[in-house]
Amino acid sequence: MPTTRTDDELARQAADEAGRALLAVRADLAAAGADARSIKDAGDRRAQEVLASLLAAERPDDAVLSEEAADDPGRLSAARVWIVDPLDGTREFSEVGGPGEDGRTDWAVHVALWQEGELVAGAVALPAAGTTYGTDEPPVRPTGAPQVIRLAVSRSRPPAFVTALAAELGAELVPMGSAGVKATSVLRDEADAYVHAGGQYEWDSAAPVVVARAAGLHTSRVDGSPLVYNRPDPTLPDLVVARPEVAGAVLDAIARVAAREGREQPPTTTPDAPAEATR
Numbered sequence: 001m002p003t004t005r006t007d008d009e010l011a012r013q014a015a016d017e018a019g020r021a022l023l024a025v026r027a028d029l030a031a032a033g034a035d036a037r038s039i040k041d042a043g044d045r046r047a048q049e050v051l052a053s054l055l056a057a058e059r060p061d062d063a064v065l066s067e068e069a070a071d072d073p074g075r076l077s078a079a080r081v082w083i084v085d086p087l088d089g090t091r092e093f094s095e096v097g098g099p100g101e102d103g104r105t106d107w108a109v110h111v112a113l114w115q116e117g118e119l120v121a122g123a124v125a126l127p128a129a130g131t132t133y134g135t136d137e138p139p140v141r142p143t144g145a146p147q148v149i150r151l152a153v154s155r156s157r158p159p160a161f162v163t164a165l166a167a168e169l170g171a172e173l174v175p176m177g178s179a180g181v182k183a184t185s186v187l188r189d190e191a192d193a194y195v196h197a198g199g200q201y202e203w204d205s206a207a208p209v210v211v212a213r214a215a216g217l218h219t220s221r222v223d224g225s226p227l228v229y230n231r232p233d234p235t236l237p238d239l240v241v242a243r244p245e246v247a248g249a250v251l252d253a254i255a256r257v258a259a260r261e262g263r264e265q266p267p268t269t270t271p272d273a274p275a276e277a278t279r
């Protein structure tokens with residue numbers, strides 16, 4: 001029987017349950033000396049199982065779009081769709097170092113709910129850091145204008161465009177894994193903005209974006225247009241999450257860099273699928 005949790009509470013519960021399962025899987029496999037590929041695969045599988053069974057039990061009438069499940073075309077006519085990334089930052093999750101080592105903390109579980117055109121609830125769990133950000137308790141964002149803008153960027157494949165943007169802004173790059181970790185780094189005051197271009201999917205950004213919005217952060221595509229979810233093609237290749245104090249400067253600088261690179265906007269298609277991508 002479904003419980004009476006709100007959608008916001010269910011998002012947090014689902015992200016936390018998957019996060020606990022991921023910590024257990026990683027600890028077991030690291031202790032057994034498993035290789036990174038086995039740890040990634042087992043993590044993806046286990047977190048998907050936890051999310052799928054919880055959502056099926058609690059919200060049997062809703063559709064689900066997940067990185068780790070076959071796409072269900074029924075989602076395109078559904079009123080409510082959960083958009084989930086059971087394990088974001090898969091590479092970082094699998095870097096455990098060796099038996100007895102704690103492993104990295106920059107990976108996340110993403111759970112978001114899309115309803116009739118908008119993201120309405122969500123949670124981003126950082127299980128190894130012991131923190132979950134959710135729309136049930138909107139996070140409090142840092143305020144004030146930074147002297148030097150800090151840009152969160154992929155540690156394993158920083159887009160060349162973001163390196164050029166940092167030079168344009170006189171900004172510092174702060175490398176870390178996972179889209180959820182990078183978006184919430186703005187809430188932890190570790191960065192002032194997360195800018196990504198060149199390839200991503202709806203599940204990479206849906207939960208980070210709905211949580212960031214709940215905290216009052218700016219969220220958009222790199223050209224300033226709205227992020228739109230539950231589209232037939234789940235590719236959503238670029239985004240900006242930023243403190244409102246820096247959002248204008250960041251978007252202006254993006255436009256200048258794009259103009260210099262001889263095109264109207266930064267790349268909006270995936271040029272080549274990264275080795276780690278599962279699709």
Ligand SMILES: Nc1ncnc2c1ncn2[C@@H]1O[C@H](COP(=O)(O)O)[C@@H](OP(=O)(O)O)[C@H]1O
Pocket residue numbers: 067085087088089090091153154155156157176177178179198199200201204270273274276277278
């Ligand atoms: N160029 C690209 N194409 C497709 N997905 C990308 C991408 N760059 C980053 N991503 C995805 O965005 C997430 C964060 O990546 P990063 O830490 O490098 O910024 C990862 O999700 P997964 O770990 O769920 O695969 C990664 O696969």
Ligand SMILES: [Mg+2]
Pocket residue numbers: 067085087088089179203204
């Ligand atoms: Mg992801």
